Every structure is written in structure tokens, then in C-alpha cells.
Amino acid sequence: MSAEVSPGVDAPGAAGAAARGIFPPELLDRCISCGFCLPACPTYALSKDEKSSPRGRITLMRALETGVLEEDDPTLREESSFCLGCRACEPVCPAGVQYGELLEHWRSHQWQGRHRPPLARVLTNVVVRNWLVRRLGTFRGHARTAATSPQGPHLMLGCFERALFPAVSRAARRLRPELDAPGNQGCCGALHAHNGDLELGRTMGRRLGEQLPGTIVTTAGGCAAHLAGVLGRDRVKEFSEYLARDGSASLGELRVDGRRARVALQDSCHLRNGMDVWREPRELIAAVADYVELPGAAQCCGSAGTYSLLRPKDSRRVLAPKLDQIEAAGVDYVVAVNPGCQRQLVTGLRRRRSRVRVLHLTELLAAAQDGGLPRRRLRLGARPGRRAEVPADEPAGLTAHLNDRPLPDDPGAAGAGRPDALDGSAGPDEVHRS
Amino acid sequence: MALDPGVLAELESIVGREHVRHEQGEVAPYARDATPLFSSPPDAVVFPARTAEVAAVLRLATSHRVPVVPRGAGSNLCAATVPLQGGILLVLTRMDRVLEISPAELLVRAEPGATTATVAEAAAAKGLLFAPDPGSRTVSTVGGNVATCAGGLRGLKYGVTRNYVLGLEVVLPTGEVIRTGGRLWKDVAGYDLTRLLTGSEGTLGVITEVTLALLPMPATASTGVAYFSSLADAGRAVTQVLAHGVVPATLEFLDRTCIGAVEDYARLGLRTDAGALLLFGDDGEPDAVERNLTRMGELCADEGALEVTVAKEVAESEALLAARRCSLPALSRLNTLTVLEDVTVPRPRLAEMVDRIEAVAARHELLIGTFGHAGDGNLHPTAVVDVRDPAAAERTHAAFAEIFAAALELDGTITGEHGVGAAKLPYLRDRLGDDQMALTKRIKAAFDPAGILNPGKTGS
Ligand SMILES: Cc1cc2nc3c(=O)[nH]c(=O)nc-3n(C[C@H](O)[C@H](O)[C@H](O)COP(=O)(O)OP(=O)(O)OC[C@H]3O[C@@H](n4cnc5c(N)ncnc54)[C@H](O)[C@@H]3O)c2cc1C
Ligand code: SF4
Numbered sequence A: 001m002s003a004e005v006s007p008g009v010d011a012p013g014a015a016g017a018a019a020r021g022i023f024p025p026e027l028l029d030r031c032i033s034c035g036f037c038l039p040a041c042p043t044y045a046l047s048k049d050e051k052s053s054p055r056g057r058i059t060l061m062r063a064l065e066t067g068v069l070e071e072d073d074p075t076l077r078e079e080s081s082f083c084l085g086c087r088a089c090e091p092v093c094p095a096g097v098q099y100g101e102l103l104e105h106w107r108s109h110q111w112q113g114r115h116r117p118p119l120a121r122v123l124t125n126v127v128v129r130n131w132l133v134r135r136l137g138t139f140r141g142h143a144r145t146a147a148t149s150p151q152g153p154h155l156m157l158g159c160f161e162r163a164l165f166p167a168v169s170r171a172a173r174r175l176r177p178e179l180d181a182p183g184n185q186g187c188c189g190a191l192h193a194h195n196g197d198l199e200l201g202r203t204m205g206r207r208l209g210e211q212l213p214g215t216i217v218t219t220a221g222g223c224a225a226h227l228a229g230v231l232g233r234d235r236v237k238e239f240s241e242y243l244a245r246d247g248s249a250s251l252g253e254l255r256v257d258g259r260r261a262r263v264a265l266q267d268s269c270h271l272r273n274g275m276d277v278w279r280e281p282r283e284l285i286a287a288v289a290d291y292v293e294l295p296g297a298a299q300c301c302g303s304a305g306t307y308s309l310l311r312p313k314d315s316r317r318v319l320a321p322k323l324d325q326i327e328a329a330g331v332d333y334v335v336a337v338n339p340g341c342q343r344q345l346v347t348g349l350r351r352r353r354s355r356v357r358v359l360h361l362t363e364l365l366a367a368a369q370d371g372g373l374p375r376r377r378l379r380l381g382a383r384p385g386r387r388a389e390v391p392a393d394e395p396a397g398l399t400a401h402l403n404d405r406p407l408p409d410d411p412g413a414a415g416a417g418r419p420d421a422l423d424g425s426a427g428p429d430e431v432h433r434s
Numbered sequence B: 001m002a003l004d005p006g007v008l009a010e011l012e013s014i015v016g017r018e019h020v021r022h023e024q025g026e027v028a029p030y031a032r033d034a035t036p037l038f039s040s041p042p043d044a045v046v047f048p049a050r051t052a053e054v055a056a057v058l059r060l061a062t063s064h065r066v067p068v069v070p071r072g073a074g075s076n077l078c079a080a081t082v083p084l085q086g087g088i089l090l091v092l093t094r095m096d097r098v099l100e101i102s103p104a105e106l107l108v109r110a111e112p113g114a115t116t117a118t119v120a121e122a123a124a125a126k127g128l129l130f131a132p133d134p135g136s137r138t139v140s141t142v143g144g145n146v147a148t149c150a151g152g153l154r155g156l157k158y159g160v161t162r163n164y165v166l167g168l169e170v171v172l173p174t175g176e177v178i179r180t181g182g183r184l185w186k187d188v189a190g191y192d193l194t195r196l197l198t199g200s201e202g203t204l205g206v207i208t209e210v211t212l213a214l215l216p217m218p219a220t221a222s223t224g225v226a227y228f229s230s231l232a233d234a235g236r237a238v239t240q241v242l243a244h245g246v247v248p249a250t251l252e253f254l255d256r257t258c259i260g261a262v263e264d265y266a267r268l269g270l271r272t273d274a275g276a277l278l279l280f281g282d283d284g285e286p287d288a289v290e291r292n293l294t295r296m297g298e299l300c301a302d303e304g305a306l307e308v309t310v311a312k313e314v315a316e317s318e319a320l321l322a323a324r325r326c327s328l329p330a331l332s333r334l335n336t337l338t339v340l341e342d343v344t345v346p347r348p349r350l351a352e353m354v355d356r357i358e359a360v361a362a363r364h365e366l367l368i369g370t371f372g373h374a375g376d377g378n379l380h381p382t383a384v385v386d387v388r389d390p391a392a393a394e395r396t397h398a399a400f401a402e403i404f405a406a407a408l409e410l411d412g413t414i415t416g417e418h419g420v421g422a423a424k425l426p427y428l429r430d431r432l433g434d435d436q437m438a439l440t441k442r443i444k445a446a447f448d449p450a451g452i453l454n455p456g457k458t459g460s
């Protein structure tokens, strides 16, 4: 303890410090700056620079709150966007800092008006319109049931999932026919909350809560954590959690080439770090296949909501070691529990022409129950010995462009992962033929 | 005080542009370490990759009289890395390689920025133990550990960092590179500069390589717990344990406030009616561990323990240790400003010191929980107050000043393992006396004639 308090006290609200009112003080005050979060943070691992660590970012937030830094300080802008929002810093924090919530407040302030990444604006605008969300799903039919049974349990369809991976909700309903899946439901607002529009995100979450009264079951970890934050933990069940309740009775078995399939899992950051759900998906996989734990299963894949679109290069730097691990693990499938992760892994593995397929947990379990996986194989003039496979997890329609959007500074993204990119004559790097 | 543009350009040419930060937002996160209430940004943050770069930076700094503060992970609890006078913050985390593990010589050589956990894991992979285990081991660097002479939970049986430093490579503030000690377990040639530099808190030189002693990995470890109605009873049990020739690897205590806080937070099923909780543990060959644990359990019972449990398996042992690990998290959640101290007294006076702390807390109307290393007499009185209440912060200052004075009265010290830094510099004279303070300053001047290295800390 010092004899005198230093003049540069940075704790907002501490004697003499100004406060801009951007952050709820009880959240910002929690951090004791111990640094325990540093080894857990993927961006700190990349940069080894305090400003890209959770502790450093909280110090930056405090500097913003107290006016030590101007609101348009470039480091504030950069770091609020470089952060994956994966919340890996939360479970390791001895002081119980709710970093995810702090980040939402930070972005809501930082990304106002012109500072909001334009792509984030477009994406959040798309899903805020209910009719558009519904249109997206009709390219490939997701599950839907006609009338809303008031007490639930309701299956939430998720705006990106229903568009990118409509088979996920169909599989969920095959596994649990009692789930009611009204097609006219809106978006939960997680995307908005994470991308600088916390208020709208919360309003949308509450609205969805009214549309789907009672228990909401979701197949998207990111939506689950956001909804739990808005509606309360007890109203929300992520699908594996919902299934795990009644044991693994008669789930069947998934076999490949006459043996039990080998299956790995990629945790959903928000599901694991925000909702403490990680045992359940492992247990469910182990019930139907040989479960293989990836060394970095709990670490962010770099999808991180809109991150892979906003910061494709950083996203791929985060993803690269994971792809190595997946390929080294000798697995048949890798399972995702969130559409963003699913998309990220599909794209990444496809780019490497890996044989490992990506499935959502519901798809894996439904396949086990049905006694096999429907394979849609296309042979596309492949090189001798290389089999091009376009599995049922191929993103469809309009949104396929989201997947493979060419980005000016990112040649590798152009067209990679699309069926035509698998034409063996050209490397994925030069191909974009849509 | 901004850095001269010429100096900045030279820094960039030494380590490369991308390894220098100087924009206001970039340096702001380096204004503080794990110490509350201290904050002051550097003018530039520099990340060297090699000893030669460190030397060049220091030569430059000495010739331009620019302050340099070395930093590892910034996990220290005494404001030792807060750049009070601005200048250059020299961050050593890029130098993070484990260079060599020699099982035949029982030693490891590493760069200073390797984390304690990385070094310990590298040693464990060869069946060897790096004994110092500060609570911050996953974050803290070995350079920082040496510079603070970090302790940990195993101090009683295994000692602290100083007992494991065989040799150092150090860059002096004037730019010379020296190597003290080495790979030898015996070496009395010259003054023991290795020891002088250990715990020097970045005020005498910058450590660029460490050679640390390892031990064979103990076969097994186990833990027990005993509840007492008062800390005085627990203190007597500690005395009895040691008097019977048992030197446990772990001997940790929690006071009543901590037990309550931990139980509220983690629901471990602790006895909240107890006045003290004593964790005891040992490691080594299984039969010896079992014998020692049984013996310690009996001695606790003889001293009036309310209840004694000895773990039957590793998982149970881990669960018991969780109580100790949760102490700081549990206390810190009670309010928004957590001030953790580490006064140390001779072992037999532990209970007396805890009584004194309780009296001080009551007098200043503060919530202070105390836990710590009973075997070392090292206490961690932890005050939790509202950061937005300036009066409470003032009372905390006053209370800790009294706690330091009380520790000195009991022949103790103001800090057992966290260090002096800027936070306890005002109390250092009380501990060392005028003559030692003067000698300290002369030593500092001999190493650092320009006074550029970590000014405002020990020796300044
Ligand atoms: C939750 C928590 C628990 C802790 N538990 C313990 C514990 O059990 N025991 C214990 O002893 N401490 C403990 N600490 C304190 C702290 O972790 C230790 O002091 C640790 O050794 C600091 O290492 P660091 O790498 O973070 O050093 P820093 O904090 O970066 O620096 C500490 C000091 O070392 C100097 N320094 C760092 N690197 C070098 C170098 N290469 N050359 C020269 N000087 C250098 C700095 O200038 C500074 O004076 C704890 C801290 C926290 C937050
Ligand atoms: S672990 Fe928690 S309290 Fe510690 S620095 Fe990180 S966010 Fe702050």
C-alpha cells in the first residue's frame, strides 16, 4: 500500500476521476489487473502486446471512461475491433470480470456512426428485418412448424443458421419432434449486441422472448449465450444441454468404413465461456462415436461472429493452428455447435482440401439415429486420386457469398471453398468463378 | 514528458520499428501492473529480442538520461513496473525461449520472458521439478520471478526463487553485459552478485538469461485440512508439526473472514463456524507422504482441532487446495478495490500478528481477510473496500501503515515475497534503518551512475 495515492488513478470514479458513463461502473471496477487472462487470450498470443490482451483492453476502456484517451483514439478503435469477443478471458478470471458485456458496451460506444465497420452495419441491417430473414431460409428449407404452441419448448431457428445451414434445424426436429419451430420468428439480436448496437440487440432478444414464450432451445452457442443474458439463464437451453437432460438413451451409432467414426469437437466460445456448456456435447458425441479431444478445442476458431468477415486475415491467423490440429487428429468429422464456427471450419478445411467433414452436433446425432449420413458426392474433374466431395453441409444460395466473399486484401478468400474451386486445375487462390 | 524524437528514432533502429510503441493509446495499457491505485504511462514501450538489443537500449538511455523500467508480465503487486517518471518501458516477453534443460546437471537455462509455468512444464517433461510456484505462475515470467525473488506455496520445504538461481546474464544500465554465477552448484569467486540481483526489482540491471536449479519430481503429493476455533490454536499446531521434525511442503491458513468469503463464493462445504482453517500437505514417496500426513493430522487433533480430514486421493487433495486458491478471488468479489499485502513475522508470532491485524481492521472499520503461508510466517492481509469511497481508501492506507509497523515490532518485515516497488518504498527505511538505506543507495549508484533504471523504487 502506498503512502499516497498516485495522481494518475485510473479507476473510474476513484477519487477525482471523471466518468463519461460509457460503462456500468460495477463492471469496469471488477478487474484487479492481475493478468491471469493473458495466457487465455488468442489475440494476445498473436501480438504479445498488452493492448491486445483482456487486461490491456480493460485499461483502455478505463482510459476511455475517464477521458485519459480521446474517443477517436486509433488504438481504442483498433483494439475494440481486433478483440474476437470470444470471452476466453472470463472463466480464467479470478475476479469474475464480465468481459463480454464490457466489450458490448465498448463497441456500442466506439462503433457509433461512421466508426462502425460498414460490413457490420450491412449485416446487422439485414437480419433486423424479419421478412429478409425468412426469405433467406427459403433457399433451402429449414425446419418450420405451423402454429406456435404457447408453452414451448420452441426451437429457435437463428437467422444465419437457417440460411447457411438449414439442415441443422431439420436434424434437430428429427431428434426432438416435440420442438416447435415457428417460421415467423425473428432474430435474437446477438449479432447486434456484439457489433456495436447493444440496445437494439437486447430489444430484439426480448422480442424473440415474447414470440417464443417458455423454454427456447437453440442450436447456436452464440445466440444461446446472448439470449440467456437478456431473458435469463433458465429460459434458454442450448440443444446439447436440452438433449443431455434425458440421458443418451438409444442415440444409435455412427460408423465409417465399418468402424466407429472418430469425431472431434470445436467448442463454441460463448457456449463454453458464457454458459459453461462443454461437457454435454462431448458426452453426446462419445455416445455415438469415438470422441477425440482436440488440444485447442476450447480456443476460438476465429469465426467470432462477424470477425471472419471484418478481419479475415486475423481470423485466419487464429484458425490456422486449429486446422493443423484437426488434420493431425485423424478424425472423420469435426463437430461444431454454432453456425459461425461451422462456417469457419467448412471454409478453412475446404481451402486446405481436407477430407475431414464438418457437421453440426444435431446433424451428427441425427445421422447416428438414422444409421448413416446422407452423402452427396460430386466428382468435379479432380486430379487423379483426389476425390472432391461436396457434403450436405455446403452453404447455400445467397449466403454462400457471405462464405466466400472476395475481400480485396485477402486473395485467399476469393472463391475458396466453392465447388468450382475444387476443380483441380487451378489453386483455390486464383479462382473466383461465380 | 515526451521522448526526444531522436531517441525514438534510435530505439526504432535498435529493435525495429514494429517493436516500439509510443502513441498515447498504445502506451496507456502499460501504465499499470497488478497493483491497485498506481498508474503512470511510459513514453515508449520497447520489445527487445536479444541481449545485444537490450544493451544498446540501455546505453542509449544512459547517455540521454532517459528512465528505463524493465517489465516481464506486469503481475507484481508493489507497483514495481509502473513508470513513475515515464521514459522507456522495456518489455522482455519476446525473449521467451527455454534454452536448455540439463537433467544431468539438474538445471534449466531460459530467457527472462518465459513464463514460470512454461519453464516448470518444460522441466516436468523431463521428470524434473522447478520448485518456486507463485500463485501467478501461469502469467509471471522467470525474469520477473528472479527480479522479485518470488515465493509461493512450497516455500517452507523448498525455499523461494533465490534458492534456485545458479547464474544470470545481466545487462548493466551502462550497457555492459555480465554473467554472474553459472552452471555451478559451488562457486565462491567474488561477491555473490547473483543473490544481490535476485530481488533487485529491476533497479540494478536487466536480466537477459537465467540459469535455474531443478529437483527430481516428487512421486506423489497429498493434502489434509484441519479446522480450529481460533488462529492461536492453529498457530500452536504449526509449531508442534515443525517441532516434531515434519517439514511439510504446504502449510497454509485462512482466517474466519476468508473461510466465510470462500464458502459464499465457491460453496466448497467449509465449516464456517471455525476461526481458522489449516491446510497441510506433503510430497515425496507415497509411504512417507502418508506417514507425514497422518502425523500432521494427529498433531492438529492434539492441539484441539475441531475437525481433521486427510485426502484419500489426488482429486480430493485438489478440492482441499481449492479453498486456498479461491481466497483472493472470493475476497476480491466482496468489493471493488482489493489491496493485498504480505507482511511476514517469525513463525511463532503468526497468531499474534493476525490478532493485531484484526484489531487494526476493527479500529479503521475495514474488512480485512487474512490468509497466507503459515509455515513461512508470511501473511496476506487483504482489504476490500469501495474504490469510489475516497475516505475508505484513506483508512486503508492508514491501516496498512499500522500493520507494517506491527510486523516490524514483532521482528518481522514489510514484505515477504511481493517486493517493495513504489508501493512500499516509504516503509523501507523503517525496515532497513539509516545505515542500510545509505549503503543501498551507494550500491545502486555503483551499478547505475546515471540513475536511469527503474527510478522511484529501491535505491532511489
Ligand atoms: C494473483 C497474484 C498472485 C500472486 N502470487 C504470488 C506468490 O504466490 N508469490 C509471489 O512471490 N508473488 C506473487 N505474485 C506477485 C508477482 O506475480 C510476482 O512478483 C512475479 O514474480 C512477477 O513476475 P512478472 O513477470 O509479472 O514481473 P513484473 O511484474 O513485470 O516485474 C516485477 C519486477 O521485476 C522487474 N523485472 C521483470 N523482468 C525483469 C528482467 N528481465 N530484468 C530485470 N528486472 C526485471 C521489474 O522491473 C519489476 O521491478 C502474485 C501476483 C498476483 C497478481
Ligand atoms: S483475469 Fe480478470 S481481473 Fe485479472 S486482469 Fe484479467 S480481467 Fe482483470
Ligand code: SF4
Residues within 6 Å of the ligand: A040, A041, A042, A043, A044, A052, A053, A054, A057, A082, A083, A084, A085, A086, A087, A088, A089, A090, A099
Ligand atoms: S474476448 Fe477473447 S480476444 Fe477478446 S480479450 Fe477476451 S480472450 Fe482476448
